[in-house]
Amino acid sequence: MNAAECVIRTAETAGVELCFANPGTTEMPLVLALDGARMRCVLGLHETICTGAADGYGRLSGKPALTLLHLGPGLANGLANLHNARRARTPVVNLVGDHASWHRDADAPLTMDIEALARTVSRWTARMVRASEAGSLTAEAITRARAGRGGVATLVLPHDLLLEEVAEGVPPMPRYEPAPAADPGAIAAAAELLRGSAASALFLGGPALWGEGLRLAGRIARATGAVLVCETGFARLATGAGRPPVRRLPYFPEQAQALLDGFAHVIGCGAKPPVSFFGWPGKPSRYLDDREGVIWVAGTEEDAVAALRELADALGAREDHPGTRHDPPPAPTGPLDGAKLAAALVRELPEDAVVVPTAVTNSYPFSAIAERARPHEQLALTGGAIGEGPALAIGAALAAPGRKVINLEADGSGAYALQALWTQARERLDILTIVCANRAYRILRLELERSGQAPTGRVTRALTSLEDPSIDWVQVARGLGVPGIRVDTGEALVEALRRALAEPGPCVIEAVLS
Amino acid sequence: MNAAECVIRTAETAGVELCFANPGTTEMPLVLALDGARMRCVLGLHETICTGAADGYGRLSGKPALTLLHLGPGLANGLANLHNARRARTPVVNLVGDHASWHRDADAPLTMDIEALARTVSRWTARMVRASEAGSLTAEAITRARAGRGGVATLVLPHDLLLEEVAEGVPPMPRYEPAPAADPGAIAAAAELLRGSAASALFLGGPALWGEGLRLAGRIARATGAVLVCETGFARLATGAGRPPVRRLPYFPEQAQALLDGFAHVIGCGAKPPVSFFGWPGKPSRYLDDREGVIWVAGTEEDAVAALRELADALGAREDHPGTRHDPPPAPTGPLDGAKLAAALVRELPEDAVVVPTAVTNSYPFSAIAERARPHEQLALTGGAIGEGPALAIGAALAAPGRKVINLEADGSGAYALQALWTQARERLDILTIVCANRAYRILRLELERSGQAPTGRVTRALTSLEDPSIDWVQVARGLGVPGIRVDTGEALVEALRRALAEPGPCVIEAVLS
Numbered sequence A, B: 001m002n003a004a005e006c007v008i009r010t011a012e013t014a015g016v017e018l019c020f021a022n023p024g025t026t027e028m029p030l031v032l033a034l035d036g037a038r039m040r041c042v043l044g045l046h047e048t049i050c051t052g053a054a055d056g057y058g059r060l061s062g063k064p065a066l067t068l069l070h071l072g073p074g075l076a077n078g079l080a081n082l083h084n085a086r087r088a089r090t091p092v093v094n095l096v097g098d099h100a101s102w103h104r105d106a107d108a109p110l111t112m113d114i115e116a117l118a119r120t121v122s123r124w125t126a127r128m129v130r131a132s133e134a135g136s137l138t139a140e141a142i143t144r145a146r147a148g149r150g151g152v153a154t155l156v157l158p159h160d161l162l163l164e165e166v167a168e169g170v171p172p173m174p175r176y177e178p179a180p181a182a183d184p185g186a187i188a189a190a191a192e193l194l195r196g197s198a199a200s201a202l203f204l205g206g207p208a209l210w211g212e213g214l215r216l217a218g219r220i221a222r223a224t225g226a227v228l229v230c231e232t233g234f235a236r237l238a239t240g241a242g243r244p245p246v247r248r249l250p251y252f253p254e255q256a257q258a259l260l261d262g263f264a265h266v267i268g269c270g271a272k273p274p275v276s277f278f279g280w281p282g283k284p285s286r287y288l289d290d291r292e293g294v295i296w297v298a299g300t301e302e303d304a305v306a307a308l309r310e311l312a313d314a315l316g317a318r319e320d321h322p323g324t325r326h327d328p329p330p331a332p333t334g335p336l337d338g339a340k341l342a343a344a345l346v347r348e349l350p351e352d353a354v355v356v357p358t359a360v361t362n363s364y365p366f367s368a369i370a371e372r373a374r375p376h377e378q379l380a381l382t383g384g385a386i387g388e389g390p391a392l393a394i395g396a397a398l399a400a401p402g403r404k405v406i407n408l409e410a411d412g413s414g415a416y417a418l419q420a421l422w423t424q425a426r427e428r429l430d431i432l433t434i435v436c437a438n439r440a441y442r443i444l445r446l447e448l449e450r451s452g453q454a455p456t457g458r459v460t461r462a463l464t465s466l467e468d469p470s471i472d473w474v475q476v477a478r479g480l481g482v483p484g485i486r487v488d489t490g491e492a493l494v495e496a497l498r499r500a501l502a503e504p505g506p507c508v509i510e511a512v513l514s
Helices: A005-011 A023-036 A047-061 A071-088 A112-118 A133-144 A159-163 A182-194 A211-224 A254-262 A304-315 A338-348 A363-372 A389-399 A411-417 A420-425 A442-450 A458-462 A475-478 A490-502 B003-013 B025-035 B047-061 B071-088 B114-119 B131-146 B159-163 B186-195 B213-223 B253-261 B305-315 B338-348 B361-374 B389-399 B411-417 B420-426 B440-449 B457-464 B473-479 B490-502
Strands: A018-021 A039-042 A065-070 A094-097 A124-127 A152-158 A201-206 A227-232 A237-239 A265-269 A294-298 A352-355 A376-378 A407-411 A429-436 A484-488 A505-514 B018-021 B038-042 B065-070 B092-098 B124-127 B152-158 B198-203 B227-230 B236-237 B267-269 B294-298 B353-357 B376-378 B405-410 B433-436 B484-487 B507-514
Touching: A005 A023, A005 A133, A005 A159, A005 A411, A018 A047, A018 A420, A018 B361, A023 A159, A023 B213, A023 B457, A039 A065, A039 A389, A039 A420, A039 B484, A047 A071, A047 A420, A047 B389, A071 A094, A071 A112, A071 A152, A071 B071, A094 A112, A094 A133, A094 A159, A094 A294, A094 B124, A112 A152, A112 B114, A112 B186, A133 A152, A133 A159, A133 B124, A133 B198, A133 B236, A152 A159, A152 B433, A182 A211, A182 A265, A182 A294, A182 A363, A237 B484, A265 A304, A294 A304, A294 A442, A304 A475, A304 B038, A338 A363, A338 A490, A338 B018, A352 A363, A352 B361, A363 A376, A363 B376, A389 A407, A389 A411, A389 A420, A389 A429, A389 B253, A407 A411, A407 B092, A407 B236, A411 B253, A411 B411, A420 A429, A429 A475, A442 A458, A442 A490, A442 B038, A458 B025, A458 B038, A475 A484, A475 B131, A475 B420, A484 A490, A490 A505, A490 B038, B003 B025, B003 B152, B003 B159, B018 B025, B018 B047, B025 B092, B025 B159, B038 B420, B047 B071, B047 B092, B047 B389, B047 B420, B065 B071, B071 B114, B071 B152, B092 B114, B092 B131, B092 B159, B114 B152, B124 B131, B131 B152, B131 B159, B131 B411, B152 B159, B152 B353, B186 B213, B186 B267, B186 B294, B198 B213, B213 B305, B213 B405, B267 B305, B267 B338, B294 B305, B338 B361, B338 B433, B353 B361, B353 B389, B361 B376, B389 B420, B389 B433, B405 B411, B411 B433, B420 B433, B420 B507, B433 B473, B433 B490, B457 B473, B473 B484, B473 B507, B490 B507
Parallel strands: A018 A039, A018 A065, A065 A094, A094 A152, A124 A152, A201 A227, A201 A265, A265 A294, A352 A376, A352 A407, A407 A429, A429 A505, A484 A505, B018 B038, B018 B065, B065 B092, B092 B152, B124 B152, B198 B227, B198 B267, B267 B294, B353 B376, B353 B405, B405 B433, B433 B507, B484 B507
Antiparallel strands: A237 A376, B236 B376
16 A cells, blocks of 8 residues: 555545545546545546535535645645635645655745645645655544534645555544533523523524524524524525524624624624624724623534533523424516525525525525525535635535535626536536626625725726626536526526426526626 | 825836736725726736736736735635746736735634735735835835846735825835846856857756847857757747747656756756656656756846857857748648647747647647747746636737737646636637647646556546536637637648638637547
8 A cells, every 4th residue: 555545545434435636747646546445536627616615515514525636736726715614614634745755845847835825724734744644644634624613624745755655554543623612601691691681692603503503593592582693604504494594694894783783692602703894994893892792602613502502401492493484485577686586596496405605796685585495505605705606516516415506606706616517517416506697796886886986987897897798608508518598587587497406417597687 | 195096106107007907895996096097907707817817918028917816815816827927937016905904803704814825926025004105015016026037026905004095106116126147157167168069058948038038049059059948838938930949848857858968068047957847756856966067157037148148259159040940841631639730830820929838738749840830939837837828828918919829728727717718808819729629637647657557547537537528618718708619620720720810809729639
């Protein structure tokens, strides 16, 4: 067994089932080792697809996928979505090949400071310096990725060492460090606040927003009347009929501040104390600073589900929240806009779907009414690095076979990740991409208008417009192996959604917004 | 005048004429400032297009373009091509917006360690900490980018400071530090070697490969019989009829070593001593180590043209090299391969074209016979980060209006940069992209075969194949606003080339290789 085989066998022994790869010459020993493994390997045409897919997979499965990346430039290409994964606290293990150890100081063309790049997104970064470490470092990378809430671990693997025979074999897997428990004092204090009659909110993130966590949060909401509020950029949210309603913290600061100011008490769990997305002039930076009635029972590193369980116990909250009702809006008609698009999707959304609402402006109308749809889950953009949606959808589809994945994408952010459609086609993934084609980086025009500037200058118009030419998404999708259809009315969208949702496999609907 | 306006006016005063942008909210003050400027602004749908275009523009014009990038994720997306620019020693000035300075420690979603990212590719990195520095830091960024051979400079600009009024105005521009002169002792020693009768080579890079540098190198070759050899990954090469022949150092190490071993003396100028692209087992790392008869008259930071002038003077080499003859190969017929594709391109290449031969394997057959074409220039991949070609072509077309730009691209590397076609369409750039569609990452299969491994395993085949589905480049191009045609014979390729070269504007030829 050579070191490359030891890396892959160790990963398989640890339960890793998937590798998103765009390998090069230095990674070939790992590719050959994968030939002898059971792990599924998925090719991305650009590394940003690999890392975004690993994020989506990790969020839904709770397990790390491998990414296989080609030296510094390959890692660099994947960094933006690793940044999103870091913000989502997704377990991901990057295997980054490097030059032979004896060749590194020759400063050959591809040489970069890989560790400097890796550290910007990784909670753990290491370089193999002896082949005998192959198994132990791989085990440690996986352990670090899975510890607590999860995170990104990056292991740099020089080519010559990967080829060396190793005697060590697959090491025993270290225990995953569980997330630390909440502070009992904080639980008691939070329970005390929630027992009062003042308006209260639970501000939730991470595992408090799905599965057992959300169920416990719903019980607390039912018992105390507290409102559930989630991070703007949540990693994963279960919503729709039968789930407790959760309000998404608005993107714009005055709306976010107004929502939070409406509560005398805010109990945080699984999230960081909320901050504004940008530092807008005259607007707040941290929404909950300098006020009373704020208690955090679990931050981003503590065990949020355990904290909710203790809090529910302390409150005697034992009954599940009845949840929202399936209450779809009427079918939209006429020329499309974001609200009509949201209405159509909420009507047609199949049960247990995974929605990836990464359209920068047009995800919000959907978020506002998604609780009226059939029960489903959503994966949002956590780190603000746009263009992740089509790759997140790949990872989600691989983590959740049998569930329809729907990427509600913008034309601006979707254009970052055209290459993802090819992987969706190759892997026959059950992904519907709805491109909200408003032919602009609309958010930038909104931001300018909000700041009192008209987006009418020559350069401002050009740099915020996606016209001249407009992207023909149907042709692009077909060129990459995915069938597509263009619609511009509510009627046509509903019809296209029904067809697309009835058939498995990837599909693109270009929804032209007026 | 606010700080953003001061940044842009300072850049214009320094002669900057172009900005490749994908801005976000934090960069809006700079976008508004650009509304009042003469500078041309070009939108890229992904930051890798912006940085690759800036590299192409800087290589041909000798001047830095600005890139305008959105915080850490925007810079991260552009890093791979900035790595190529660093290796090419291209002047580039990155303006990276950041959060308001008072918001940075709130660790909002987009917050990253921008400087850590920037330093991996930049010779100079700075952050504005007072608005009053806007002009002086911009002037310094431009000066550092232009100093010597050129390089990447990155300036981080917090949003709140960009909005502040500044009294300082546009500062005087510091003098560009010229590249230091060569060592006279090295010149004399090199001349001594070249006067002998033993086989000698000039190993050339940077400005020794075009314009006055190449002319001087040609004189020396004519006077002494020395062979001109260039870096594998040259930044810019003038070749074709009338130019002195230059042999490109082969990619594979045994071929490169054999070529260099054939010379008793190697005189280096404008390049680093050559190293192998990868550290292959049993192959050399540095080709010229441990041997005699090697003298470097100018490295990558010294003035290579001045060194060649002094060397030519010392040798009394005053007559220009007669150069190669226009000697196109016969028109190819039948099913296409890389050699036939090269023959067709060499036949049809218009005078003064700029060729971007970034197809990973299929650029080499073209390189081998390009000197028989009409005079033209080439821009190669310098840093090994694939996928730069379509963006390099954008920059070249903007730097050289009136000259046809031809990107000889692979399907594997071209798929990294589909988004570039949209910018080519929007800016009506005179770029012909020839996609060498072999439906594989062929280089990886070649590398495996060379290492004695058959690329036949399930995973190896999947991860090196671009089939299932094959990309339909004609549809993708049309979807992005660029007309396209598919050919699979020599006859059809020649016909398609003639049509495409006769008409201005972007075009894609998908050349399906057998």
